[in-house]
Amino acid sequence: xxxxxxxxxxxxxxxxxxxxxxxxxxxxxxxxxxxxxxxxxxxxxxxxxxxxxxxxxxxxxxxxxxxxxxxxxxxxxxxxxxxxxxxxxxxxxxxxxxxxxxxxxxxxxxxxxxxxxxxxxxxxxxxxxxxxxxxxxxxxxxxxxxxxxxxxxxxxxxxxxxxxxxxxxxxxxxxxxxxxxxxxxxxxxxxxxxxxxxxxxxxxxxxxxxxxxxxxxxxxxxxxxxxxxxxxxxx
Amino acid sequence: xxxxxxxxxxxxxxxxxxxxxxxxxxxxxxxxxxxxxxxxxxxxxxxxxxxxxxxxxxxxxxxxxxxxxxxxxxxxxxxxxxxxxxxxxxxxxxxxxxxxxxxxxxxxxxxxxxxxxxxxxxxxxxxxxxxxxxxxxxxxxxxxxxxxxxxxxxxxxxxxxxxxxxxxxxxxxxxxxxxxxxxxxxxxxxxxxxxxxxxxxxxxxxxxxxxxxxxxxxxxxxxxxxxxxxxxxxxxxxxxxxxxxxxxxxxxxxxxxxxxxxxxxxxxxxxxx
Numbered sequence: 001x002x003x004x005x006x007x008x009x010x011x012x013x014x015x016x017x018x019x020x021x022x023x024x025x026x027x028x029x030x031x032x033x034x035x036x037x038x039x040x041x042x043x044x045x046x047x048x049x050x051x052x053x054x055x056x057x058x059x060x061x062x063x064x065x066x067x068x069x070x071x072x073x074x075x076x077x078x079x080x081x082x083x084x085x086x087x088x089x090x091x092x093x094x095x096x097x098x099x100x101x102x103x104x105x106x107x108x109x110x111x112x113x114x115x116x117x118x119x120x121x122x123x124x125x126x127x128x129x130x131x132x133x134x135x136x137x138x139x140x141x142x143x144x145x146x147x148x149x150x151x152x153x154x155x156x157x158x159x160x161x162x163x164x165x166x167x168x169x170x171x172x173x174x175x176x177x178x179x180x181x182x183x184x185x186x187x188x189x190x191x192x193x194x195x196x197x198x199x200x201x202x203x204x205x206x207x208x209x210x211x212x213x214x215x216x217x218x219x220x221x222x223x224x225x226x227x228x229x230x231x232x233x234x235x
Numbered sequence: 236x237x238x239x240x241x242x243x244x245x246x247x248x249x250x251x252x253x254x255x256x257x258x259x260x261x262x263x264x265x266x267x268x269x270x271x272x273x274x275x276x277x278x279x280x281x282x283x284x285x286x287x288x289x290x291x292x293x294x295x296x297x298x299x300x301x302x303x304x305x306x307x308x309x310x311x312x313x314x315x316x317x318x319x320x321x322x323x324x325x326x327x328x329x330x331x332x333x334x335x336x337x338x339x340x341x342x343x344x345x346x347x348x349x350x351x352x353x354x355x356x357x358x359x360x361x362x363x364x365x366x367x368x369x370x371x372x373x374x375x376x377x378x379x380x381x382x383x384x385x386x387x388x389x390x391x392x393x394x395x396x397x398x399x400x401x402x403x404x405x406x407x408x409x410x411x412x413x414x415x416x417x418x419x420x421x422x423x424x425x426x427x428x429x430x431x432x433x434x435x436x437x438x439x440x441x442x443x444x445x446x447x448x449x450x451x452x453x454x455x456x457x458x459x460x461x462x463x464x465x466x467x468x469x470x471x472x473x474x475x476x477x478x479x480x481x482x483x484x485x486x487x488x489x490x491x492x493x494x495x496x497x498x499x500x501x502x503x504x505x506x507x508x
Binding site: 017055056057058059060077078079081082085086087088090091092104105108109110111151154155158 | 394396397399400401402403404405406407410488490491492493494495496
């Protein structure tokens, strides 16, 4: 691995707060090109906090963040987030049509150079077993799972290096889950300099979508050890 | 002009005060239990207005800049206190934002009005104009500022996901909060725009009524009222925009991050109260 293949890395990331005074303890994580990371752990262990901190969305997180070999501080934050995208299960859609929502990122100043590609979007929809008519659908008529899919379609069309996926398939049916996994994988394979971190509650899914599985325990990140049951707390 | 209105004798005022007896009778008859409150309210009306009259009499006589500024500062502080009381949720730094936007908008617009619109007054700070004018500005901007501020603060809590979704896609902090900010400013501006729409149709504004009662020619009174409406409207928009923008600056930072916890924690402590 040479230095240029390192996409995103954090060193000694801390997040003050919570009853114990610290929600993330000195987390170090390196994400290289083409890598697939999964993150498991109990609710409240700090998985989402870590992803939010990696996307520089957390107001209170402290630590060293590197992107493409440079300190993240040297990069304008919107430009950084153009390439490191955090996707939450709560991503909001505006009350218009599916297609209007897919176009939102291109209205932002940092994405002036990119443009919406309808034909490519229809190909992506086929991957999910849908056709172009889905684009015209009003957001108010979408099911919860469909809305989540739209939020994922919105990010997988973008020129980004790293996706930080916060439980993208929780509460989706197995069929849609499979389709979402294919969608993310096709996004990653489209370019050599792409990688993701996938937060999931399901160990089988973690093994399916990732080559490296991490476990978060009370704000500490450690490699997943198959001999330790996830419920068992250790320091 | 002093001959144009009836100078009320104390017994005439007292006869109007006797009308409150009707309220008292209703309260006793219907067992509303409001008698005590009515007495207190009536006494407060008389006492507060007499006090204000005495203070104004003194300031008008004195006609000194320091005294005028002092009274106006006191009025502004009371307006700030009222806005603070009416805030639905309080967060650190909010009081300073209220002080800056109320003080800044009302005094700036007042300074313009006194030096440009009413420039023939001597001295330029003539309390006869400056004090009632500031009172009207404060009374009206207060409403807009409180509405705009409450809308913005609630929106940062309720619509956190919308802001964060846009940030995550690469929006600047301004792009992420634009819809929310626009909506808050609009809500703050609605009352003054509505009153500009219907002024004179439903009821006559208090100041104009006062002028008409004291014998001012209707068209002259109208000219004053037009000035007042525009002064109030501009002070309101200035105040609403500044309180909403200051709140935005308070909850976000130059790294395009929003401290939603600042507002969340304040909401929780308010619920406990």
